[in-house]
Amino acid sequence: MAVLRPAAQPAPVWNARLTEWGAMVVLVLVLGMVLAYQARELRGQAELAQIKGTLGALRTALVVAHLESKVAKARPEGGVVVPAQRNPFDALQQSPPNYAGLAGPEALAVLPGGSWVFDPVCRCIGYRPTETAWLQSPVGAVSMWFRVGSTEGPLQITAQESYVWMGQPVD
DSSP states (O other): OOOOOOOOOOOOHHHHHHHHHHHHHHHHHHHHHHHHHHHHHHHHHHHHHHHHHHHHHHHHHHHHHHHHHHHHHHOTTOOOOOOOOSSGGGGSSSOOTTEEEEOOHHHHHHSOTTEEEEETTTTEEEEEOSOGGGEEOTTOOSSEEEEEEOOSSSOEEEESSOEEETTEEEO
């Protein structure tokens, strides 16, 4: 009696392809998460550069305004005396596009992230970050404030607290 054997079945190709596609999907997801993390880090570094750049421009504008007033006073013909700038943004030739004007802490809290303001009451510059996760301060502040102080020389801009952004001090 002859026993019929079933013919040998080839290994299912779809199982191997499913495994390959599954590995590909996992790899793409991992690469996407790494890319998203790196893009977030880059946005944080770009915002820090923007903050430091704006503070540097304000400080430079205050020094230039101070020197212009000294030169005007020193002219023998009694040149026009440039008034001392109280709002550092007024000393700039062009205000930054994210300057929201005169406002206090309450108004800054409702402005969009990345906004700069000047508070004439405390004579302070305020900045609201776009992402507060990067900002560390001793009191857990969600915005940064910088005092505009007068000295014998040009007005100085100093941080009210010791702010740290992504591990770097902001002053």
